[in-house]
Amino acid sequence: MTSAHAPVLRLASITKRFGPLTANDSISFDLAAGEVIALLGENGAGKTTLMNILFGHYVADEGTVEVFGTALPPGDPRAALDAGVGMVHQHFTLADNMTVLENIALGTESPWRLSFDRRRATARIRALATDFGLEVDPAATIAALTVGERQRVEILKALYRDARILILDEPTAVLTPIETEALFATLRKLVAKGLSIIFISHKLNEVLAISDRVLVLRSGKLSGERRTAGATRQELAALMVGQEVNPPAVPEVARGPVLLKLYGVSTGRNGTRQRLDDVSLKLIGGEITGLAGVSGNGQAALADLIAGLEKPVAGTVEIADQTVDDWSPRTALSAGIARIPEDRHAVGTIGDMSVAENVVIEQYRSPSFSKRGFLDWKAARSFAEELIRDYDVKCPSPEARIRLLSGGNMQKLILGRALDPDPSVILANQPTRGLDVGAISYVHGRLLAARQRGAAILLISEDLEEIMALSDRIIVMSKGRLSVPSARGERSVRDIAELMAGHG
């Protein structure tokens, strides 16, 4: 028996380096029984690295982890599990083609047994699910579950192994506001049973709602610690970012013409991806249209449609009042549609090609970069240099391979590539995901400047605060359909959340 005051978990001066980067710099803290600690910090502050060390996915360069007074051997997830540490990863670690039961039972029985008792395991999962409000069918295949249900499976995985310490890495990033409330209710039940929780997040309101104590990480260091009871948003934000944060100023702009119009557009089946179902949308010059919605509700199909990557099976696409019949990426580009893709690594750039090659990749056919079928590398290089200068990109040279750039710098280059030709329509899909606060406000500033110039912008984002702050009109996407648009300030966060969840 441990006494009530002894910590269940103790991290002592954990340090972890990745090459020249110090991801964790001598971090120490204790976690008490029944306590909820929030680990607050920006992307790249080192939160996930720290938790991966605790769980044994990474080996720390220095420092020790103690659970219930016993040191954990480094780099051994099994030891962490056996000691009662459960982790819900930000990117779920579930096998999609297997059932809930199989995912939960994996690794819980001796591999040399000749059979395993499905009925008993099912009963156990059902009991845990009922006790903690984690309803999910043990026989269902993971691929058929919603994101919220998958997260419940992840929590059940830990509870099935009798976890006493639960680590949740950005658990609300993929949830609707309503699912988030259900998660919080579950977490409160767990705490009531004596579990301790580490809640990793960069969302201040959630941290204030769920935790007893907040630890703030900045650039790999513990920059502050507060009792949640006495803490304020402003104080925590300043600790997290290291400076005061101001919301972007959105000036008034005169409306322009309708630059892109979708009328009754549906798209075909594409694997398990949500298709568009009778979508109508107008993008107007001088306006930012914000598209809110939970990931996987058709945003990807809409973005691909506008970029020309997907053709409509029904409905029409009109550009400047002209119906376009032959819709392809090239038509879209030549019609002046610029895109900032959702995944800058997979789609936005070609990692092993140079910065110069990457910035001309959408315009290599234009006369400024090619003459009689030959590329003009001098022009490409000087264009890259121009973007590096104008968009404040930290980059050794136009010859550098683009994958060596940080996320923020890569995004600035993509932004420059998209905005430099003064496009009439800008498709910005998750333009600030994974960026730090400085880079985010830079991207927002550039998008607002394009709006000022009269471009029509479609901002697709899962960050509701971003949508609310920037958009002139807000549309909510759910199950491949669009809601009626609302003007700035017309709908409350609560109303939008309801629409995101598919109600109303």
Add this chain to the structure above:
Amino acid sequence: MTEAFEILFTASFWVAAIRIASPLIFATMGELICERAGVLNLGIEGIMAAGAFAGWFTVYSGGDLWTGVAVAAATGAAFGLLHATLTVPLGLSQHVVGIGVTLLATSLTYFTYRLVLPEVTSPPKIEPFQPLPIPYLSDIPILGQALFSQTPLTYLAFVTVAVVAWGLYRTPLGLAVRAAGENPAAVESQGLSVTAIRIGAVMTGSALMAIGGAFLTMSAFNSFFFEMINGRGWICIALVVFGSWRPGKALVGAILFAAFDAYQIRLQQVTGGVVPYQLFLMLPYVLSILALVLVARRATYPKALMVPYQKGER
């Protein structure tokens, strides 16, 4: 025309089909285990050759038949260990390593054959496995002869399918193997070692491939000669896809392919040289491609197949 049709109702045709299927069944189960754990094993063709020789040579040197099978399996497992070491902890390209293992295993086999038998011109024979009719069951017309009058190694092939199916779907170990092929991170997060599971799966699978090769020398042709695998390994890779990575369906695929093969041999005799025999030789492959197109388009392959897993990578 009726003659071509009547072939299907002769016992000898079905006996041949099952015999031709047996090595394919072993090797297909072997490949299936590897792929279910996430490793494409293109070493199969060479590993079968090595198994064929190792089994045959053990018996030729005076060992008994089951010892030969065991030696073949051990040889296969050794090549499997080589393949797994390069592809799993080192994470090298599974295509390149697989082709390398096939070339290495084949050449080593031929080299060893020449080394131990420098003088021979015609391949020496061994006393192979004999048919072992199962009482009563073998008396059933056609089916009895096809299924229950075969050699013990053929029975073992069918038992292997049942064991692999049970193992994959009913045991905790099989669950771990399947999960390693679907999402290694899920395996690691539950405290199991992806590396150990994959190495074990590739070694076990390779042992089965080698037994498939040994079937040829110990239960079919009775001697070892060059080029005797003749693409059977590659066919097994297609059979795994055809079977959608499921042991039962893969078994059906193997028997189907073998039946095409047995059928074309008999069809050649019936048509009596009017049609060039090469066309008939082609038949099973053409039909396989056709079947593959029809079946495999909808197959859901293991998601982490050919994706190396490196722990703690950023």
